[in-house]
Amino acid sequence: MEQTGYLDLHSHILPGVDDGSADWDMTMRMLVTAYRQGVRHIVATPHNYPGNKKQDNEQIRALVREANERAKEIAFDFEVLSGNEIMYRSGIAEEISAGHILTMADSRYLLVEFYPEERYRIVYQGLKELVEAGYRPIIAHMERVEALFAKEENIREIIKLGALIQVNARSLTGGIFDRRSARLRKLIENGMVHFLGSDCHNMDSRPPMMKDAVEKLYKKLPEDSLRRMLYENQEHFLQKKYI
Numbered sequence: 465m466e467q468t469g470y471l472d473l474h475s476h477i478l479p480g481v482d483d484g485s486a487d488w489d490m491t492m493r494m495l496v497t498a499y500r501q502g503v504r505h506i507v508a509t510p511h512n513y514p515g516n517k518k519q520d521n522e523q524i525r526a527l528v529r530e531a532n533e534r535a536k537e538i539a540f541d542f543e544v545l546s547g548n549e550i551m552y553r554s555g556i557a558e559e560i561s562a563g564h565i566l567t568m569a570d571s572r573y574l575l576v577e578f579y580p581e582e583r584y585r586i587v588y589q590g591l592k593e594l595v596e597a598g599y600r601p602i603i604a605h606m607e608r609v610e611a612l613f614a615k616e617e618n619i620r621e622i623i624k625l626g627a628l629i630q631v632n633a634r635s636l637t638g639g640i641f642d643r644r645s646a647r648l649r650k651l652i653e654n655g656m657v658h659f660l661g662s663d664c665h666n667m668d669s670r671p672p673m674m675k676d677a678v679e680k681l682y683k684k685l686p687e688d689s690l691r692r693m694l695y696e697n698q699e700h701f702l703q704k705k706y707i
Contacts, residue, residue: 468502470674471698473568473630474549474575474604474661475506477672478527482511484665488534494664495535495542498672503662505543505702506535507568509575509604512548518564519548525566545569549604551577552590557597568602571704575630577604584611584618588625595626600706602628605663607635607648619656628658628707633677634670636660649681653689658697658707 476484477494485491498506508528512519525546532544547568550556556574559565567574574594578587587609594601603622606629607613612622619629631648638645651657664672681690700707 468675469504469698470502470678470694471659471701472498472503472506472662472664472672472674473602473659473701474509474632474663475672476508476510476549476663476665477506477544478508478510478524478531481524481527484510486666488530490667491531492534493667494672495531495538495544497667498662498664498674499535499538499542501662501672501674501676502678503672503674504541505545505698507545507547507575507661509547509549509568509661511577512550512565514551514553518562519566521563521566524548547575549575549577551579552582552587554590554593556594557599567599569701569704571600571701572598572706573600573602573628573701573704575604576601578609580608580610582609582611584615587611588618588622591622591625591627600626600628602630602659604630605632605635605661606657607631607644613644613647616651616656619651623656629656630659630661631657632663633660633673634663636677637673637680649684652681652693653685655689655692657693659701660693 479485528546535542
């Protein structure tokens with residue numbers, strides 16, 4: 465049976481730090497919408513790109529603390545956690561140690577983004593590097609990475625390696641003739657998608673979404689597949705345990 469209490473693993477709700485929320489007014493509207501969509505834990509994952517400008521972790525943490533306080537004004541059981549959406553490059557582990565990247569909710573989980581056209585060899589080697597450094601990488605919006613989405617055997621291989629899969633809720637809302645949505649549903653049924661995220665950036669073109677996608681999934685997939693992805697994996701993440 466469908467419930468609420470979802471984890472939104474991927475969001476851009478912090479004001480003024482990337483191409484997400486522009487200000488606190490927008491952040492509040494996004495948080496209200498996320499809560500109405502059944503989300504009870506939302507990870508703020510501002511973009512972290514390679515380059516000369518180093519992220520100020522304390523600034524991000526301060527914004528997360530304020531966002532969490534505002535979330536509590538909406539409901540006592542609503543929580544904002546810290547993280548980053550990390551564009552993959554070599555040396556991520558060293559940047560974490562130097563204080564320029566945040567792990568997910570201060571755990572060993574990382575949300576890692578790859579360019580859509582990235583070669584599978586680079587994806588595999590990059591994930592292997594992070595796993596060997598003791599991290600648990602989660603691939604952000606896997607459906608955008610052609611080397612994975614187009615080849616199920618590649619997905620199986622990187623899961624065996626120790627990586628996990630996040631897909632965007634909006635990608636699951638297509639109709640009966642949407643091949644991408646159908647393919648993602650099959651992966652969920654086979655236990656090959658571990659987390660959903662809204663990847664919300666604003667209230668217009670990319671608003672918070674969760675319940676709308678979950679309702680469609682419950683009409684098409686077995687409950688045990690959804691329970692594992694929506695609740696069991698969430699509990700492991702929140703308790704900082706490996707899946």
